[in-house]
Amino acid sequence: MSGLCMRMQPAETNPPMEPGLFVPWIASSWSTSTRAASPIGLLGAPDSMTATDAALQQDLARVDTELLDLTAAVLAGNQVAIDASRQLYGQTLPAINADIAAILTS
Numbered sequence: 001m002s003g004l005c006m007r008m009q010p011a012e013t014n015p016p017m018e019p020g021l022f023v024p025w026i027a028s029s030w031s032t033s034t035r036a037a038s039p040i041g042l043l044g045a046p047d048s049m050t051a052t053d054a055a056l057q058q059d060l061a062r063v064d065t066e067l068l069d070l071t072a073a074v075l076a077g078n079q080v081a082i083d084a085s086r087q088l089y090g091q092t093l094p095a096i097n098a099d100i101a102a103i104l105t106s
Contacts, residue, residue, distance in 0.1 A: 055099050060096065
């Protein structure tokens with residue numbers, strides 16, 4: 001940090017001459033139009049997107065588990081478990097692709 005300036009915290013500064021003056025995010029007490037706004041737009045994701053997102057998250061968790069199982073099988077040198085994990089991994093990837101396509105087209 002430069003020796004010519006000192007960092008100050010907001011609490012260490014002097015208060016403004018009139019609270020809220022020239023500070024756009026602090027409401028002025030004399031303003032009658034300042035009040036909490038109601039939410040604009042959707043109150044959440046549409047149900048169709050929520051369902052496809054949940055399916056994608058479930059399939060991603062499944063493929064993550066399969067990759068962990070595959071790694072453990074490779075480290076153990078268990079060829080039967082390697083083949084089973086690769087097959088399950090291969091079956092889950094198309095489901096992930098379908099979930100992504102459903103999200104993109106909804």
